[in-house]
Amino acid sequence: MNTRQACEAVVRTAVALADQGYLAGVGGNLALRIDAERFAVTPSASDYYAMSPDDICVLRLDTLEQLAGHGKPSVESGLHAGVLKARPDCMASVHTHQPVASAFTLLDRPLPMQGEEARRLIGEAVPMCAYAPSGTSWLASNVGKRIRPDLNAYLMRNHGAVCLGATLEDACRVVRLLEQEAIAWFQRALNAQPESRLHQRALHCLEEDPQ
Numbered sequence: 001m002n003t004r005q006a007c008e009a010v011v012r013t014a015v016a017l018a019d020q021g022y023l024a025g026v027g028g029n030l031a032l033r034i035d036a037e038r039f040a041v042t043p044s045a046s047d048y049y050a051m052s053p054d055d056i057c058v059l060r061l062d063t064l065e066q067l068a069g070h071g072k073p074s075v076e077s078g079l080h081a082g083v084l085k086a087r088p089d090c091m092a093s094v095h096t097h098q099p100v101a102s103a104f105t106l107l108d109r110p111l112p113m114q115g116e117e118a119r120r121l122i123g124e125a126v127p128m129c130a131y132a133p134s135g136t137s138w139l140a141s142n143v144g145k146r147i148r149p150d151l152n153a154y155l156m157r158n159h160g161a162v163c164l165g166a167t168l169e170d171a172c173r174v175v176r177l178l179e180q181e182a183i184a185w186f187q188r189a190l191n192a193q194p195e196s197r198l199h200q201r202a203l204h205c206l207e208e209d210p211q
């Protein structure tokens, strides 16, 4: 994949994820490895629907030096670079603010994967990385410490998720599966509670989720 193709793929994928509600406005960001030294990343706080391949930032993996792109690189560029360096088998790193998995990050616990496809593509349980403010090296470090070769999703406390894949398509599949597993977790938790109006309303909201 050349640089142009990588930037086009990042734009296409960002729009698709925004369409599905996984980025929440201008939140979230994604990175795609171009080669051993460079990666493409979405620009900071940009409207995904107005973005062109020329806006996508091309950075060095080791120093984050910007080599191309009109935009200012995402504040989570350091997080993505750390993840891509720790997982040479992954080409793509997608950070989402996906609704239900992000709600789960209010809880301080890992999210177990129950479905067969989720267990195969993500791993046994998605860990909860300790809280740190967005865009800090502290957050990149908290996620970096949890990276394992057999885990393709990570939750960040009070924030969102990082999903990995051998390709951008695989990373997006991880995003969708993670959301489904978070919805299923809340449904199980609510079903374990005594009947109540809150229980009924929450179940109704989860069933209305477009996923």
Ligand SMILES: [Zn+2]
Pocket: 027, 028, 095, 096, 097, 134, 159, 160
């Ligand atoms: Zn974020």
